[in-house]
Amino acid sequence: MINQIYSNKGDKLKGRQLPIMYSSREHSFFTISGNLATQTPQAVGWAMASAIKGDSRIAATWVGEGSTAEGDFHSACTFASVYNAPVILNVINNQWAISSFSGFAGAERTTFANRAVGYGLAGLRIDGNDALAVYAATQWAAERARSNKGPTLIEHFTYRAEGHSTSDDPTAYRSAQEREEWPLGDPVNRLKKHLIALGEWSEEQHAKMDEECAQQVKAATKEAEKNGILGHGLHHPFRTMFQDVYEDLPWHLEEQAKQAKREREIKWPGEEPWS
Amino acid sequence: MSGTKTKATGAPETGSGETTERRLNMIEAINDALDIMLQRDDDVIVMGEDVGYFGGVFRCTAGLQQKHGRTRVFDTPISECGIIGVAVGMGAYGLRPVPEIQFADYIYPGLDQLISEAARLRYRSATEYIAPMTVRSPFGGGIFGGQTHSQSPEAIFTHVAGLKTVIPATPYDAKGLLISSIEDNDPVIFFEPKRIYNGPFSGYYDKPVKAWKTHPDSVVPEGYYKIPLGKARHVTEGDQLTVLTYGTMVHVAEAVCADKGVDAEILDLRTLVPLDIEAIEKSVEKTGRCMIVHEATRTSGFGAELSALVTERCFYHLEAPVERVTGFDTPYPHSLEWAYFPGPVRIGDAIDNLLKD
Ligand SMILES: Cc1ncc(C[n+]2csc(CCOP(=O)(O)OP(=O)(O)O)c2C)c(N)n1
Numbered sequence: 173m174i175n176q177i178y179s180n181k182g183d184k185l186k187g188r189q190l191p192i193m194y195s196s197r198e199h200s201f202f203t204i205s206g207n208l209a210t211q212t213p214q215a216v217g218w219a220m221a222s223a224i225k226g227d228s229r230i231a232a233t234w235v236g237e238g239s240t241a242e243g244d245f246h247s248a249c250t251f252a253s254v255y256n257a258p259v260i261l262n263v264i265n266n267q268w269a270i271s272s273f274s275g276f277a278g279a280e281r282t283t284f285a286n287r288a289v290g291y292g293l294a295g296l297r298i299d300g301n302d303a304l305a306v307y308a309a310t311q312w313a314a315e316r317a318r319s320n321k322g323p324t325l326i327e328h329f330t331y332r333a334e335g336h337s338t339s340d341d342p343t344a345y346r347s348a349q350e351r352e353e354w355p356l357g358d359p360v361n362r363l364k365k366h367l368i369a370l371g372e373w374s375e376e377q378h379a380k381m382d383e384e385c386a387q388q389v390k391a392a393t394k395e396a397e398k399n400g401i402l403g404h405g406l407h408h409p410f411r412t413m414f415q416d417v418y419e420d421l422p423w424h425l426e427e428q429a430k431q432a433k434r435e436r437e438i439k440w441p442g443e444e445p446w447s
Numbered sequence: 448m449s450g451t452k453t454k455a456t457g458a459p460e461t462g463s464g465e466t467t468e469r470r471l472n473m474i475e476a477i478n479d480a481l482d483i484m485l486q487r488d489d490d491v492i493v494m495g496e497d498v499g500y501f502g503g504v505f506r507c508t509a510g511l512q513q514k515h516g517r518t519r520v521f522d523t524p525i526s527e528c529g530i531i532g533v534a535v536g537m538g539a540y541g542l543r544p545v546p547e548i549q550f551a552d553y554i555y556p557g558l559d560q561l562i563s564e565a566a567r568l569r570y571r572s573a574t575e576y577i578a579p580m581t582v583r584s585p586f587g588g589g590i591f592g593g594q595t596h597s598q599s600p601e602a603i604f605t606h607v608a609g610l611k612t613v614i615p616a617t618p619y620d621a622k623g624l625l626i627s628s629i630e631d632n633d634p635v636i637f638f639e640p641k642r643i644y645n646g647p648f649s650g651y652y653d654k655p656v657k658a659w660k661t662h663p664d665s666v667v668p669e670g671y672y673k674i675p676l677g678k679a680r681h682v683t684e685g686d687q688l689t690v691l692t693y694g695t696m697v698h699v700a701e702a703v704c705a706d707k708g709v710d711a712e713i714l715d716l717r718t719l720v721p722l723d724i725e726a727i728e729k730s731v732e733k734t735g736r737c738m739i740v741h742e743a744t745r746t747s748g749f750g751a752e753l754s755a756l757v758t759e760r761c762f763y764h765l766e767a768p769v770e771r772v773t774g775f776d777t778p779y780p781h782s783l784e785w786a787y788f789p790g791p792v793r794i795g796d797a798i799d800n801l802l803k804d
Contacts, residue, residue, distance in 0.1 A: 179782035187782030190593040206595025207553060208525060241524030243556060271501030272522050345501045402591065407782040417777050424746065428775045435792040 174389075174396035179407065182399030186408045186415075200229075208239040212248035212261060219259035219317070220251070230317040232260040232310075237284055237327075238269020241277045249291040249325070258317035260310065261293070261325045264300065266332035271345040285327040293325045300328030301359040304366070331356065410436055471667040472659040473644045476618035477507045477583070480625040481545065483671050485515045491629060492537060493520045495530060495547030495583075504549060505585055505644060531557035531582065535564050538578045538634075545629055551586035551638060552595045558603075565634040566609030581628040581635045587695050587742055588779050589642035589652070589788060597779035599694075599743035604636045605719045605752065611635045612719040613676060616643065616697040617664035620717060623674030631676060640694035650699030650790040679723035682713035688736035688801055691716060691727060691753050696740045696789065703794045709802070719749055727753075728760055735766040736801045742789060745773040767804070770797040 175182035177191040185195060195203035202218075205211060215233035222229045235245060240263055252259050263284045267274045277284075288295025294316065298305045306328060313324035331354045335342045367373035400406020414421060414429040421429070471479065484491045493508055493515075499522035502509030512520040523530050527548055534544040548554045554561075565578040588597030604612045613628050613635055615621035621639065628635040642648050646658045659665035682701055687710040690700045697715045704711040712730050716723065731737045737757050739750040750771040757769050772789045780787050 183782075188594070188778070188780055190595070190781060193593075206593065207555070238525045241526040241529065243526065243528045269496075269525055270504065271497045272525075276522055276524050278524070402782055410783060410786050413775065413777055413780050413783045413786060425776055428745070431793070431796075432775065432786055434796065436786070438792050438796070 174392050175399055178396055178400060179402045180396065180400035181406050181408055182396060183408070186412050187402075209235050209242035209244040209248075211235065212245045213251060215261070216248045216251045216255075216257045216259050216323075219257040219323075220255050223255070223258055223320075228318060230258040230260070230314060232262065232314075234262040234264055236269060237263055237265035237267070237274050237279065238272060238277050240284060240287070249287065249293060252323035253291045253293055256320070256322045258320065259323045260313045260317060261323060263325065263327045264330065265327050266300075266330045268332045268336070268342075268346070270336045270340065271342075273346075283327060285325065288325040291325075293323050295325045295327070297327040297329060299356060300330030301356045301362060303359055303363045329356075330359075468666045469669060470660045470665045471618045471622075472646070472665065473615070473618045473621050473639065474505060474507050476622040476667045477625055477639065478509060478511070479667065480622040480629075481508060481511055482514065484543075484545070484626060484629045485511060485519055487671065488543060488629075490541060490543045491519070492542050492544045493547070494523050494534075494544065496523055496525055496549045498522060498547050503547065505641065507583070507639075508547065527553055527555070527557035528560055531560035531565065531580075534580045534582070535560055535568070535578050538565075538580050539568070539576045543629060544580045546580065546582050548582060548584040550592075550596050551584045551600055552598045554582070554584055554600065557582075561604075561610065561634070561636075562607050566607050569633070570609060577632050578634045579632045581625070581631070581637050583625070583637045583639060585641035585644070586638040587640045587642055588774075588784060589648060589695065589742075591781065591784055592779075593781040594778045597784075599638075599741065599774070601636070601638055601719060601741075602743060602747060602749045602752075605749055606747075609634065611676060611721065612638070613717065614638045614640065614693045614719065615717065616640065616680075616694055616715050617647075617662070618659055618667050619664040620674055620680065620715075622667055623672050624676070624717060626671065627673045627676050630673070635676075638694070642695045643698060647698040648695055649702035650696075650788070650794070651702065652785050652788075652790070674717070676718045677721040677723055678717065679726040680715040680717055681726075682715050683711060685710040685712040686734055687711060688738060688798070689714065689727075689730040689734045690738050690740060691757075692740040693717065693719065694742070696742055699790065700738075700740050700794060703791045703798070706791070707795060707798060709798055711798075722756075724756065724760070727757065731757055731761040732764045735764050737761075737765070738770040738772060738794075738797050738801055740772045740789060740794060740797075742774050744776045745771065746776050748773055767801050770801050772797045 176185055176194060179187035193204040211233050212235050215231040219231040265274060265284055283297050285295040285297035296309050298309045309326050313326060316324055333351050364378050410432060411429060414425045417425060481493055493511060497504050498508040499512045499520055530546045534546045537544045568576045568578045587599050601612055604610050611633050613624050615624045625637060628637050646656050647662050682697060690711050690713040692700050693716045700713055712734055714726055714730060739753045741748060741750050750773055754769045754771055772794050774789055775787055
């Protein structure tokens, strides 16, 4: 996963995607697009395909509340409803879409869960920072889908504490203390407290787990850095740029690949040009 | 070969001792144009994702909502189809909307409204309705934006009858062209080369980046001025070959020609539709050689149109086949960005080809 973040030569996606836009067919994890909400009708289509084939597998998709404004999301709801597709449509309402609060997606008039009503879908609205609620709602929706009772839209009400990205400064559009005032708390802390109260977990165990996780990420990062980091040379071979555009390389791409190779040779004479 | 060239920039001559000249980058120049048009014309409306309170992810609309109010400058839902669709409706009412699409890569959900609607209102209503909108959008690569923050889709729009396509390459032009676009009664696609928002880019990605302030065309006068649509700009005058280009590639081509000491006549087309065919013909007839440079993919790119026009109209003046330098026909790769980008080596190669006999 960290190789992918670095777009380096160890990246299974050949350095073609922005960081964290993963794909892993092995895990039934669909390739992520940068274009918002496109995944929603696709998930419905995947679910329809499963139904067409008499398969028992179901689809789940996640979309930000801001992106529910896209037409794709509404197409997804209509198709899910019309074909009773075995799909879970998750709306992650973290209340902010870059600088726009959820009102710009219609949240001042109604909830996102309520959208389900208009489409004739089952709609749930849950505390997205309550891990157990998320688990229970998802399980319920998954069972519905598996037993052919139809699609479910789940609104996960949560909060984006950080900026939209590392280049975003949220203090430019919301108060700095808003984050402190968010009442529903950090989901990891809440689960921790709950488990401690049940006697299933302890502060010590938690601290140990935190430390182990941090070490694991650090070690993986170090390991991945051996394969290079974006912009510093160690990337997939240049020829891979022309692969996978089509199943086979058409003549014009073959010509362009030759040109690219020439350019490498001119720029770095003597060096292994095409690696 | 002589490397001397006459600078023929669009900016007004400024005396060497002058201290009042105001230098802006492209973002500031665009902001200035929007500000002036909001001031001058009550019908102008600026809207888009994150453009209102925040002032745009590239800051092109910074401060405009605070100054002109929330009915004139506002945030929209994340729906490009909706943004363009309501702009069509507003235009039909009589407003002059200036919607922003956050990245050109995200304009596609709005294509039906642009192609089937905005582009054809005038024609299908026999002038009862028009779509006097200017769709602004940052485009192009060179910022490690991956496939969804790097595309150059201009040819999709130049292919549509009824749309105009404008692409500035300097702060001075950005302001004057944007004002003309907003005042134009036809729908205009206004693509802003984001790689040069903050400084002209020579294409030598391994050299330090320059800021606009040292470039003569960063001198942007205060107040209202227009640059007519459909007029190319002579970046350099020359006799050896003609370069037809626009956007970021204007600066890349200029740097490469200077490096190679080629006496090139570089035309910054500025408007792709309507095209300054006269300037193109005149230049190619003079030089007899023509290189077309764009960052967009090659097949059915705007270069194909330019090449066809030059061949049709200047055939008997041509001393070598027209050269097209473009991006490769692949999605914009993330890590191999600079191998994809039509930079100095690719352009240099084409120049050598063009001049070889
Ligand atoms: C079609 C499209 N339009 C615009 C963008 C630019 N963009 C990227 S993320 C984003 C905000 C998304 O907000 P939301 O859907 O609420 O999801 P969050 O990021 O909060 O999880 C925008 C406007 C995009 N990626 N795709």
